Amino acid sequence: MINIPSTVKISLRALRVNKMRSALTMLGIIIGVAAVITMLAVGRGASNKISEQIATVGSNLIIVLPGSTTTGGIRLGSGAIQNLTRADADAIKNECSSVSTTTPVLNGGAQIVYGNQNWATGVYGTDESMVVVRDWTLAAGRNFNDQEIRSAAKVCILGQTIVDNLFGNDDPIHKAIRIKKVPFTVIGVLESKGQSMMGQDQDDVIYVPVTVAQRNLFGRTFPGTVRSIMVKAKSTEELNRAETQIKELLRQRHRLSPTQEDDFTVRNLTQMMQMAEQASRVMALLLAAIAGVSLLVGGIGIMNIMLVSVTERTREIGIRMAVGAKSWDIRTQFIIEALILSLIGGLIGVLLGILAAELLSFFAGWTILISTYSIVLSFGFSGLVGIFFGFYPAYKASLMNPIDALRHE
Amino acid sequence: MALIETDQLEKKYEVGDSIVHALDKVSLQISSGEFVAVMGPSGSGKSTFMNVIGCLDEPTAGRYLLDGIDVSQMGRDALAEIRNDKIGFVFQGFNLLSRTTALENVEVPLLYSKSIPKDRKDKARDALKLLGLEERQHHHPNQLSGGQQQRVAIARALVNNAPLLLADEPTGNLDTKTSIEIMELFVRLNEEKKITIVLVTHEPDISAFSKRIIRFLDGKIVSDKENRP
Numbered sequence: 007m008i009n010i011p012s013t014v015k016i017s018l019r020a021l022r023v024n025k026m027r028s029a030l031t032m033l034g035i036i037i038g039v040a041a042v043i044t045m046l047a048v049g050r051g052a053s054n055k056i057s058e059q060i061a062t063v064g065s066n067l068i069i070v071l072p073g074s075t076t077t078g079g080i081r082l083g084s085g086a087i088q089n090l091t092r093a094d095a096d097a098i099k100n101e102c103s104s105v106s107t108t109t110p111v112l113n114g115g116a117q118i119v120y121g122n123q124n125w126a127t128g129v130y131g132t133d134e135s136m137v138v139v140r141d142w143t144l145a146a147g148r149n150f151n152d153q154e155i156r157s158a159a160k161v162c163i164l165g166q167t168i169v170d171n172l173f174g175n176d177d178p179i180h181k182a183i184r185i186k187k188v189p190f191t192v193i194g195v196l197e198s199k200g201q202s203m204m205g206q207d208q209d210d211v212i213y214v215p216v217t218v219a220q221r222n223l224f225g226r227t228f229p230g231t232v233r234s235i236m237v238k239a240k241s242t243e244e245l246n247r248a249e250t251q252i253k254e255l256l257r258q259r260h261r262l263s264p265t266q267e268d269d270f271t272v273r274n275l276t277q278m279m280q281m282a283e284q285a286s287r288v289m290a291l292l293l294a295a296i297a298g299v300s301l302l303v304g305g306i307g308i309m310n311i312m313l314v315s316v317t318e319r320t321r322e323i324g325i326r327m328a329v330g331a332k333s334w335d336i337r338t339q340f341i342i343e344a345l346i347l348s349l350i351g352g353l354i355g356v357l358l359g360i361l362a363a364e365l366l367s368f369f370a371g372w373t374i375l376i377s378t379y380s381i382v383l384s385f386g387f388s389g390l391v392g393i394f395f396g397f398y399p400a401y402k403a404s405l406m407n408p409i410d411a412l413r414h415e
Numbered sequence: 416m417a418l419i420e421t422d423q424l425e426k427k428y429e430v431g432d433s434i435v436h437a438l439d440k441v442s443l444q445i446s447s448g449e450f451v452a453v454m455g456p457s458g459s460g461k462s463t464f465m466n467v468i469g470c471l472d473e474p475t476a477g478r479y480l481l482d483g484i485d486v487s488q489m490g491r492d493a494l495a496e497i498r499n500d501k502i503g504f505v506f507q508g509f510n511l512l513s514r515t516t517a518l519e520n521v522e523v524p525l526l527y528s529k530s531i532p533k534d535r536k537d538k539a540r541d542a543l544k545l546l547g548l549e550e551r552q553h554h555h556p557n558q559l560s561g562g563q564q565q566r567v568a569i570a571r572a573l574v575n576n577a578p579l580l581l582a583d584e585p586t587g588n589l590d591t592k593t594s595i596e597i598m599e600l601f602v603r604l605n606e607e608k609k610i611t612i613v614l615v616t617h618e619p620d621i622s623a624f625s626k627r628i629i630r631f632l633d634g635k636i637v638s639d640k641e642n643r644p
Contacts, residue, residue: 012526023514325510328471329571330499330527332492408471412510 010342017343020315031311032351034304035391039355039384040362041297046380047363049290051373056283062199062208063275064140066106066245068237070098070252073269088231089269092216094259095235099135101255104248106240109135110216110232114224118212120172120183127168129185129212131219131232137196139238147179147194150215158217163194165211188222190214242280249274294380298387304351305391312344312399323403324411333404340403344396345389352388356381416483418579418611419445419468424477424487426463426634437463438474439634447578450605450612452622452642455631462583464631465615469502469581470494482578499527503572507584509564511556511571517543518552521570528575542570546600562593569600573610580604582614586621598624 021028072087095110112131117124130136134150137143147163154161162183169178178192199208214223216232239248249272256270316323323336360376367374426438437460445451455461466472467479470486473494479487486497503524504510511520521539530538543552546566556564565585572580582601586594602624604610614625622628623642630638 012532019514321510322512325512326523326527327495328469328498328504328510329524330495330575332495332527334492335527409466412471412506 010338013339013342014346016339017346020319020343021346024315027311028347031307031347032354034307035301035348035351035388036304036355036358038297038301038304039352039388040359041300042294042384042387043356043359043376043380044362044366045293045297046290046384047359047374047376048366048372049286049293050375050377050380051367053283053286053290054375055373056279056286059202060279060283061141063202063279064142064236064238066239066242067139067275068239068245068249068252069273069275070094070235070237070256071271071273072231072233073267073271087269088226088228089260090232090235091230092232094256095232097259098235098237098252098255102248102251104240104244104251106238107135107138108235108237109133109139111136111234111236112216112219112224112226112232114219116186116212116223118168118172118183118185120178120181123172125168125171127165127210127212129214129219129223131214131216131223133216136213136236139236142199143197144194145197146177147192149194150213155215155217158215158221160188160190160218160222161193161215162190163196163213164192165196165209166198167207167209168212169195185212185214186223188218190218245274301384301387301391304388305348305395308344308347308392309395309399311347312340312396313402315343316340316399316403319403320406320411320414323406324408324414327406327408328412336406337400337404340400341393341396344400345392348388348392348396349385352385355388356385359384416447417444417480418447418449418482419443419613420480421468422478422480424467424479425475426460426467426472427475436460436634438467440477441634441636442477443629443636443639445611445613447611448605448609450602450624450626451614452625452628453613453615453631454617454619454622454628455637456617459631460634461615461631463634465581465583465613468613469504470498495527499524499575501577501579503569503575503577503580505565505568505572505580505582505585507587509556509561509568509588511564511567513556516553516555517548517559517567517570520556520567521574524571524575530575538574539570542574543567545573546570560593561589562596565589565593565597566600569597569604573604573608578611580610580612582612584616585614586616586618591620594621 070090072090074081092110095108098105099108109132113128115126116129117126133155134152137149150161162185164178172183178195181192182189183192196209202208220226220229237248237252239245252272253268257268260269262269326336363374363376366372422442424438424441425436428435428437441464453461453464463472467474470481474487477487478485481497482501486494489497512523518539521542522535525535525538540549540552543549546569548563548566548570551559551563559567586597589597598621601612601614605612616622626642628640628642629636
């Protein structure tokens with residue numbers, strides 16, 4: 007039974023004698039491990055950023071839009087017909103088991119005025135469920151109540167951008183603003199969400215009761231209709247089922263025969279963004295896999311050097327065998343040597359990879375996420391590479407004939 | 416009881432179409448405590464004989480009992496264990512590990528034995544002390560003279576308390592004066608420590624130190640005589 011500490015000592019000594027060669031051999035592993043760590047950090051950072059943005063839009067979100075219609079052979083675009091109502095929104099909420107809540111939306115652009123300031127923005131007629139659907143919290147004030155929605159009260163909730171532009175440092179709560187010359191009282195201010203994935207300012211928004219929007223702000227050809235319905239599914243897993251349920255329900259409610267096309271469109275927003283997230287994750291894994299290939303190449307470098315080392319040290323192997331080293335002892339010695347090479351390389355690679363990722367985030371402003379998992383994975387893999395590629399040279403050494411080995415010059 | 420006992424030992428090599436009998440039915444016995452010199456011209460089979468009795472090479476046919484154990488059919492690892500346990504080697508070219516100190520060189524056989532790690536240093540130091548190299552224990556082989564290097568090699572051969580010491584031309588690389596010193600050392604070890612020594616040489620001056628001389632020619636023993644110094 008050979009003892010490991012002295013074998014490690016022997017191996018370290020052998021590696022120290024050929025410093026330059028050992029360093030160059032390690033370089034392959036260093037670059038490989040560093041690349042894997044950096045790539046995974048960048049990739050995970052990117053997909054994390056996307057999921058954060060998904061969260062700001064609202065999770066498990068589905069949007070129902072009116073469909074297109076054909077008038078005299080001319081097909082109009084999506085949303086051309088006015089056939090979605092608040093009743094549709096309520097029906098979806100009450101009858102679709104996979105739906106958590108819904109909110110109707112009737113929006114339009116409007117000029118708003120406060121004191122001597124004015125600002126053009128998007129005004130959204132909606133109800134108290136909006137903040138739930140979009141996972142939004144209020145920074146100040148309160149949400150709409152049922153009473154205000156039903157009675158078409160002239161109250162509004164402001165996004166942070168509106169507050170900044172109209173009020174400056176003033177407290178907007180209970181102040182009156184005019185939207186399209188109609189006076190509204192501010193009852194709440196939304197928490198800032200920042201930019202959306204498409205670069206839109208999500209805080210440049212005003213919410214008013216949908217009833218007011220219908221009655222006083224955005225007149226409709228068909229009164230009572232809304233522009234869209236936002237739906238929150240119960241969970242990510244139920245998104246697809248919710249979509250099917252909404253389609254079935256609306257076809258029923260709109261009395262469409264089986265041959266007729268849908269007169270509405272259901273858009274699974276979250277799914278689209280999750281696909282983007284998935285794509286970035288796949289990309290990251292792909293990059294890491296390419297980096298993994300360089301780790302493999304580094305392993306081949308180790309094997310190459312170990313083969314040279316075994317040949318160079320044939321006489322040493324002969325001496326050790328003559329005084330009683332078994333095949334196993336010789337094999338272990340060379341595998342440990344390869345393992346030390348790859349693990350030291352792996353350690354340097356981990357440090358270098360973390361440094362590279364930090365530099366990228368510092369200078370290029372990339373979002374990075376270094377996970378313990380990627381460190382353990384790449385370090386462990388470099389160890390495996392060492393054992394795998396060290397095995398053949400070690401095996402070759404252990405099979406030497408002691409007499410020939412001793413005679414070797 | 417005989418320490419070494421061979422019975423019709425054969426070793427054949429195929430060289431092209433012809434077969435070379437490096438050992439041709441060699442039967443002999445060497446008792447414990449003997450000091451034997453093996454002589455013969457090159458190609459006589461004396462080196463093959465040494466390799467076989469040193470368990471470095473396996474015979475093609477015949478039987479070899481070392482210390483009562485039949486080793487002729489053993490595998491590589493079993494032979495390695497036997498070498499570690501029973502045989503100390505001294506070579507013409509010293510065969511020390513160059514990047515390693517004298518002390519660590521002596522320690523090498525202990526790495527592969529069942530010795531307890533913390534005893535190793537002490538055992539190695541004792542062996543070096545016996546050969547008067549205590550002060551040189553931290554020197555590397557290239558900082559030592561030929562005679563000193565050979566004494567380190569002898570210390571290595573003795574460190575495991577092996578009953579048999581095999582020396583293959585141990586003075587071949589040394590000057591006359593040092594050669595005599597080394598041979599006197601062998602005589603001392605043989606007489607005081609009762610270590611059995613088998614020595615290969617082609618120099619009569621060297622074989623003169625032994626108590627028995629065996630001559631090989633063409634793979635056969637041609638003479639086996641007592642030697643009275």
